[in-house]
Amino acid sequence: MPITGQLLIGRARVRGQHGDFHAIDARTGEPFGAAFGGATMADLDRACALADEAFDAYRESTLEARAAFLETIGRNIVAIGDELIERCMAETGLPRARLEGERARTVSQLALFASVVRSGDFLDARIDPAQPDRRPQPRVDLRMRSIAIGPVAVFGASNFPLAFSVAGGDTASALAAGCPVIVKAHSAHPGTSELVGLAIQQAVQDCGLPEGVFSLLFTSRRGIGQALVADPRIRAVGFTGSRSGGMELIKIANARPEPIPVYAEMSSINPVILLPDALAQRADVIARQFVASLTLGAGQFCTNPGLVLAVDDHGLHAFERAAEAALAQVPAATMLTPGIYASYLAGIERLEAHGDVERLAKGVAGERLQARAALFATSAEAFMADPSLREEVFGAASLIVRCRDVDALHRLLGSLEGQLTTTIYLDASDGEAARGLLPTLERKAGRIVVNGFGTGVEVGHAMVHGGPFPATSDTRTTSVGSGAIGRFLRPVSYQDFPELLLPSALRTENPLGLTRRIDGVLGRQG
């Protein structure tokens, strides 16, 4: 399938006329392949009009039809074959095994949402039957279900070119909810985006769905993404990226005549707490696990362990020595884009130049555009005194903060902003300290990991990939796992409806076989 650089607008492939740009080879920084044409405002308007037209029909498509559509997308992605992996390797610098794994994750994520759709639990169907004899007033018949919120704009992430991009978690959960999706492709992997976009466009056609269910826009200029969020036909936004980028979209969404929710996953340094007895017992093992997590994928994970908190004792010294030794062996790695590499370098230089920060270790030097992992240390006092030390350095850099005791560590933890994950390493004898920290950990993060790192993000039912601001803009939500569908739903009540007018989810005989809440009690009553 040749990559043409065309926009996908409904069933059409359209040459964007608003400025060309090229894919960049992550290893060389050089442009390659066909040019991508940037979307015009007319292209955007057409995509939004099609999405709005498709909305009422698509949101009432049967659960089976929607589940099959999600599975078809997965099959079509697999059918692209190795072209997808090779293109993605060139655009991102990520290795083959990682991208094959990410493809499998993307497909299984679509399959998970297909199962979520089939179960129908997300409809949250409820019936409070009429009580005509109730005094002083009879009770009406009231039924509730969740419906899709409307067309959704998705901004793909640079760091997961498959699993958090065109057919990633935001798209999968929005489509599962019954929302048409317009994706603004990330310019760091446009060819990958086109290939995956074509797989979705084909699935729309394979499944006989309205063409407006999906569109894909390219742009390398400011304006189109902002206009997409401002368009009155767009009803929610999914975004994964920088804090400044997310905040800009949130500002636009809040300034609309009708504000809409923006689910932005933005910034997290994912503090790791190493309790004294765990360090006393196995500083070496923990250090090796830490360095492996820190340097995975050149550290380009939202859940990368960017901050380590521990009591300054012998155990921590042993941990630091072991981490230094492990890190010094880590080969340099190509980053996703020359821009991300430059930002990483600047972050490292800022830490290296900091008077109160000590550099403990640096990874092996590599080629041009390859980043070296780095480990730093500072004191709790210095950390508390300088807010810049809390800023995320996107990449394989981490800062150890040496605390006087567990209380000092607790205060420091309490001063942090919201996080996607926190990790706590503990031994049985650390139980009391861990119990004391737990309420603060819960206040600060969407996921708390014991004796492991947060870099693996399971796509399941119990996953929360979210957390207090600025980890995400909406702490009530997750962007990974089956709970992600809830972001794109809203409840509607139907009062005293005749059976024939009721949506099938709420008909008395329960034709969909749903688990429903009858007078508050869950069951599968017909």
Added chain:
Amino acid sequence: MPITGQLLIGRARVRGQHGDFHAIDARTGEPFGAAFGGATMADLDRACALADEAFDAYRESTLEARAAFLETIGRNIVAIGDELIERCMAETGLPRARLEGERARTVSQLALFASVVRSGDFLDARIDPAQPDRRPQPRVDLRMRSIAIGPVAVFGASNFPLAFSVAGGDTASALAAGCPVIVKAHSAHPGTSELVGLAIQQAVQDCGLPEGVFSLLFTSRRGIGQALVADPRIRAVGFTGSRSGGMELIKIANARPEPIPVYAEMSSINPVILLPDALAQRADVIARQFVASLTLGAGQFCTNPGLVLAVDDHGLHAFERAAEAALAQVPAATMLTPGIYASYLAGIERLEAHGDVERLAKGVAGERLQARAALFATSAEAFMADPSLREEVFGAASLIVRCRDVDALHRLLGSLEGQLTTTIYLDASDGEAARGLLPTLERKAGRIVVNGFGTGVEVGHAMVHGGPFPATSDTRTTSVGSGAIGRFLRPVSYQDFPELLLPSALRTENPLGLTRRIDGVLGRQG
């Protein structure tokens, strides 16, 4: 129990020093009773500090303890006796029967949330068990529950001095979720607020809960409410009131270093659609039901039917004549405050002065400060041409819009902003027209009523008292019914936790007997 005008800050009663104000007798417009002292910034700070201190303990109180607390509040409110009703009648001008009914509703609402807490379903407990043998990577043990979001600020409504005020739906659902609550009392019923606040304060003590679980602030000046929303210890806001008031709080919440959700129920004109065959069959009956709903409680309901859409035919003429006749018999009624009365008069005068609006009828004249119901009519063309005709006139006024045909009616409906409710009157033979309108009705409103009016708002499991903006600021939520608790929760994942550190909701043996989602499947497995 003498009303003293003191603030309730934790367990203390404190004289506010930031300006005095008095309760106003709604019938006379004259101040009466003890002066209320306005809260200072120091009072606010103390209330927030206590709430934050109470938070971790209160959110982990047992389900039974929290349920019993909610029930104790209800009992303490009933125990106030007739003093509450009489004070409330004087402050609001609402009649005894209405307020006795509203007290019963308030108590049963607390009981509903007690049952919601006891069931534990709101915890949304999920377990994805470990799969140590999974390839290529073992699966971790992942568990999830919802936790309370943090201390909540509640701004009571003027129009439901019990059910949407100090111990109303926002307070009940936030307390049920495990959130401490700070109420900013509505200055239209401060004595009522103090009495109910004392009932809650007493319940906190009766149940041995941390004192910071509840505080009540009075103020008659700008600034304290705004500072409450801006305080970093406040994590969510519940508000029922005007669009301008709600938008001001939303703006403050969005501008915080850490933005927080504001659940503002603001403005709704609750369109009523009368389909042709329903009107042909029973215009008289519908007209009488309409006038009864319109004039209930002097029209001071968020769900008041402020807009009627119908095809301009014989049936509509008959409806108009019958509504005129019924409305002309309706006695004038005291409104909640002189300010609300003045706004209503201004709204009526604006409609009466409008060149394209015809006044059909007016209710019986009354005493000073008593409002007369009013019914107006206009054409679809005039309505589409003048946005001011869409503005809510809070009170017993409604505007009939005569449409050429059902298509014109549908277009007009599609042009409206979000609504709490829409009503559709239909006959069996109107089914096709109703089916055509349904997708638009779903897009526009949180609750759709067939052959009835939305003014009765059942407190149950299937109720949605919400809807697209500006009906509410967050269309994914309801402020009435068991679903309201979801506004004050956020999910947290626990990865590879030792049993002893897990919250009881997530322990393997299921000590709370919860219905949990194990690998995505709901059940009560231990």
